[in-house]
Amino acid sequence: MSKILKIKQIGYDELEILLSMYREKAEWLNRIGQPMWSMEYLEKQNFITKYDYPDCFVAYINDIPIGGFILLESDKLFWGTDDHLAVYYIHKLVVTHDYTGQGNAEKMLGWIEEYAKTNGKEAVRLDCYEDRKYLLQLYKSCGFNLVEVKVMPDGTRIAQFEKRLQSKDGRTG
Numbered sequence: 804m805s806k807i808l809k810i811k812q813i814g815y816d817e818l819e820i821l822l823s824m825y826r827e828k829a830e831w832l833n834r835i836g837q838p839m840w841s842m843e844y845l846e847k848q849n850f851i852t853k854y855d856y857p858d859c860f861v862a863y864i865n866d867i868p869i870g871g872f873i874l875l876e877s878d879k880l881f882w883g884t885d886d887h888l889a890v891y892y893i894h895k896l897v898v899t900h901d902y903t904g905q906g907n908a909e910k911m912l913g914w915i916e917e918y919a920k921t922n923g924k925e926a927v928r929l930d931c932y933e934d935r936k937y938l939l940q941l942y943k944s945c946g947f948n949l950v951e952v953k954v955m956p957d958g959t960r961i962a963q964f965e966k967r968l969q970s971k972d973g974r975t976g
Contacts, residue, residue, distance in 0.1 A: 808910045809863045818847055820861055821871045821897075828897050839932065840895070854894065862898075862911050870898040870907055872915070881930050881953065881961060890965075891919045893929040912945045919968055926967045933960035 813821065822845050829840040844853050851857075857873035877884075878892040893915055898907045919927050931938040933952050939962060943949070947964035954960055 806864050806905075808869075808907060808914075810860055810911065810914050811863065813859050813861050815847070815851060815859070817861070818850070818859060820868050821859055821873075822847060822850060824868065824871060824897050824899055825895060827899065831900065837935070839935075857894070862907065862914075864902065864907075868899070869902040870896070870911060872896040872911060874915070874918075878928070881963065882928060888925045889923055890926045890928055891915065891922075891924050893927055896929070908941055909945055916966065916968060924968060926965050928963065928965045930961050930963045933962045 825840060825845050826842065829838075829842060829845060832839050844850055854873060854875060857875050859873050860871055861868050862870040873894045875892040875894060876890070878894075882892065893912075896908060896911060898911075915927055927947075928950075929942065929947065930953075931942070933939070939949075942964045945966070947966045950963045950965050952960050952962050
């Protein structure tokens with residue numbers, strides 16, 4: 804059976820599909836001693852409010868939800884108000900346990916790049932905890948460049964990545 808990845812933007816009426824994947828991943832990360840996402844913000848209304856009504860996407864293989872992400876047009880907390888570029892900020896990229904290690908995160912990031920170009924964006928940005936070596940490697944292998952490591956007030960180190968996009972006419976954003 805073919806394993807074609809399809810990505811669909813979902814409405815908030817379908818948000819539980821995505822939130823359940825986030826909760827599953829958060830529980831696993833807690834079990835292995837690498838907590839990342841607060842369960843409090845993985846409840847529907849808290850999530851929508853925290854991310855200021857994000858665009859939500861779910862990735863499917865053979866109609867089975869295997870991952871997802873959200874896109875934001877601004878991210879003042881981590882990136883400030885630098886609005887000189889048209890950018891999508893990628894948050895909460897997730898792949899379910901049975902579908903990790905199969906290139907699905909890379910495929911989702913590739914899809915996001917094409918979606919961003921179609922929507923006139925010049926770059927995509929994302930961030931992660933600096934100590935998450937597997938995420939650092941993933942993002943670098945997908946062509947993202949480390950912009951800076953930001954130290955938050957609580958001492959958490961956040962690695963910020965950006966990928967400039969080449970427009971349809973060949974110019975880089």
